[in-house]
Amino acid sequence: MYPNGFTQIIDDQVGAFVEVKGLGHQMEGGSRPTFFRGVATVVTKLFHVIQPDRAYFGQKDIQQAVILRRLVQDLLFAHPPSAERVRVLPTGRDPETKLALSSRNAYLTPAGRKVAPVLYKALSTGRSAWEDAKWSKGLSARERVEETLRLARLVVEEEEARCKAEGVVNLRLDYISLNHPHTLENLEAAIRAGQEVKVDEGAILSGAALVSEGEHGRVTRLIDNVLLGFQM
Structure with a gap:
């Protein structure tokens, strides 16, 4: 998933990467401006390796889920075969305090x-x-x-x-x-x-x-x- 010698400095990176434009700079992207570029790239590789019929993500990371659905839709993924097959499950919570489990x-x-x-x-x-x-x-x-x-x-x-x-x-x-x-x-x-x-x-x-x-x-x-x- 992460090649040897990989650097987090985007200007120094060499190779193929995946970026979903327009959906990564808001919300979590305001504090982590390059984070979802890495997410989209790694999950693309994961989907190619695993070839899932469905993929499951948690609602707690909802921006990630929205981005990955758009990724699958726009790049015509065969696995999973549609954005609807990227399932989003409710956030698990502490039964007493309702703190999101993480x-x-x-x-x-x-x-x-x-x-x-x-x-x-x-x-x-x-x-x-x-x-x-x-x-x-x-x-x-x-x-x-x-x-x-x-x-x-x-x-x-x-x-x-x-x-x-x-x-x-x-x-x-x-x-x-x-x-x-x-x-x-x-x-x-x-x-x-x-x-x-x-x-x-x-x-x-x-x-x-x-x-x-x-x-x-x-x-x-x-x-x-x-x-x-x-x-x-």
Whole structure:
């Protein structure tokens, strides 16, 4: 999967690589701008080697799933034979805290693990705002997007302030964003650019937060998302 001498510096790379344009710079791509180029390349090689009838990915990495479906569709893969054969399974969660299950969670300290569920709490708050019945009364899509994001971010901001006051766990919000379910267009950015946004196809509400303990404690980057008005 990874050739000998492979470098992560794109300008120094030699050989064939796969990039799905327009879907990798939003959401996680804002913090990891070349990450999905590597994902698309390695998964292309994996599909060629395994030749699967179906492939299964988790919703927690939803941007990855959207990109891989587009990859299979645009490059006419025979294995899997269609984007629909790239299946997306619901995110596994801790039954008590609802923290998204991830190998990264092993790096959380006991105090950090108590704080980590705030991200899903924030996204759930945003989902409740998005699904509020008042939006059926003709209020604008812009108001719906703005209120959903404001209330979701507020949950993390309040927890950040509490953590800072206690001085044990460090919590920092990386982002919370609303994106179109297929194009991954950032709805908030589109509004700021004066564009009209449509929300009838639903949206992805996603976020990332950084959790650590102590001045030099290991930083754990948590990601999560919820689907608003559509299913994968």
